[in-house]
Amino acid sequence: MSSEDADQPTVERVLPPRAGLTTPENPWPLRLLSENLHAYIARCDPTWVEGQVVELNQRARVTYLTLRDVDEEISVPVTLFAREMAAMDTPLERGMRVVAQVKPDFWTKTGRLSMIGQGVRPVGLGDLLVRIERLRRALAEEGLFDADRKKPIPSLPHRVGLITGRNSDAEKDVVRNARLRWPAVTFEIRNVAVQGTSAVRAVMGALEELDADPEVDVIIIARGGGAFEDLLPFSDEQLIRAVAAARTPVVSAIGHENDQPLLDFVADVRASTPTDAGKRVVPDLVEEKAQVARARVVLDRAVMQFLDRERVALESLRSRPALDQPEGMILVREEDVDRLRDRALRTMLHRTDREKDTITQMKHRVRALSPQETLSRGYAVIMTDTGAVVKTSEQVTAGDPLAVRLSEGELTVRTESVSSRRPGQTAGRPGDQQ
Structure with missing residues (x-):
């Protein structure tokens, strides 16, 4: 440094009060940004969250967790101190579903954001059952489980949509049993995750794709048996509403006979197992052939009975006199016409004679009254x-x-003389004229 620079007084730089006021000429020191972030995050309130433990790293004084959302692919690291681990009645394990109160913390020296957890408690089976039952009642009140909303399965579907796990026993059971009953059946299979945090989104995507396919007449959602926690995606509210909104009939084949997620309530048909689903969606070829054979026998019998009945009716008609001797009807009508004609002729002659006599009598009466007759x-x-x-x-x-x-x-x-004498009077009375 030169002597001239040493003689000049040092000017203190004024830092911007807010991050938005910083410029390339007047930036913040990195420590100020880290301190401000720490102060801001420290004001955040603790939050209760629910998630699934996917990573667990236990050390002497600190335990590091990774909690993943139960429905989405979102994970958050959580730090637990030794006192929190000691207060837990049930040791933490991977895959466990827990509820914890977390508070964000920003480490100024490394610029790392972490969550400090406390009050960690596992979500027990009883709590999950209560939640599912509460959701079931709410959806039932909306009418999503009503019988009049359920769509019938076509008697012979053109193509069957199948949503199941990749290379799963459920897929094999559905396809094998369906083709044993109806060998010509075709499948549109979507292999997706059927457990874990991505199961709900994967199943919904496959359902939407198959529902939009006009060739698919029925959709089967199948999964083999598993623990209660493994079947939780099939009680998810989003999936339930997606199945209710589907235009294509949906068959639920989740787990075994005793497993009954909410999907069974909203599906149009509930199959107890994937094997049962394969039997329900297609008819049995052997049974259909037997029914066709029985129908043909019944139809043949009905046709023969109809022909026999009509033959008897025709023979009865032919044996009637009207058809056996049709000229008899003409003869009878001819006799009737002759009889009526003779009677009409006799009646006319009789009436003519009677009127002739009447005219003769009237003629004589008129003659008797005529002046000529008097003369x-x-x-x-x-x-x-x-x-x-x-x-x-x-x-x-x-x-x-x-x-x-x-x-x-x-x-x-x-006239020689005129007299007023009346008949019976004598001549010569007064009044006589000469």
Whole structure:
């Protein structure tokens, strides 16, 4: 350093109060960033979390754990001190499901973030059962387990979707038993993890893929037996809701007869074992052939009975007189027509004769009442020269010409005298005219 530099006073640099105010010309010292991070993280509250122990490294004074989420591929390191390990009743083991209270801690010298754990307690079987039962009741209240939501399995599926573990006994049992019953059955198999933290996501992905395939008519989710903890993914709420939303019928074949995860409740069909699932999804070829044979026998018998019945009916119809002697019907109708025609003719003649007699009588009556008939009996009709009939003596006077009409012929006369004498009176009474 030169003497001139030594004579100049030292200027203290002012650091930015916040990280956002730092610049390349005025940066923070690394220690300040580490101290600020430590102070910020130290203000975080402790949090109770649940996870599965996947790594365990025990030392004299400190135990290092790695907790993994029960559903996702997310892991967090946790540090336990000796006093926490000593307070536990059950020693920790890999694969154990635990609940712990963790508080984040930032180590300033190395810049490492870790979790300080305390109150670690294993999640017992009873706690898991209580959680599953609570979830089962909640889903049942939503109606996800209702019988009217379940879809029927097709009698002969075109293709069967199978979700199971790779090279598992469950896959072999399903495929073998299905093909023993129906050799032509085809499978669309998806080998996924069926236990562990990735099982739920893997099974849901395979289910979504098979459900979108129009060739797949039914989906089987199969897994062999295992511990209760190994079957927990098949009671996961996300998987249950995915199965409920599937359009394709789903068959649950998880574990053995006594194992019953929540998947069994939401599935359209529950098979007690993978072997049972292989038998349920396809019909038995031998039994179907036997049923076809029985149906053919029944059909043949029904056809023969129908033909015999119709043959008897035809013979009965042919034996009837109408068909045996069809001309008899014509003869009977001909006789009826002749009889009716004769009766109509007789009736008409009788009516004609009767009406003829009536006309004759009326003719005689009219003749008897006619003027000509009166004239034939000796009467005459006297008329004036004007043609008027003379009815009284007052109509004529002495000397008037008159016409007399007889029964045959007519006379012309002249009136000599007029008298008002009536029949039965004597002549010469007063009023007579000469």
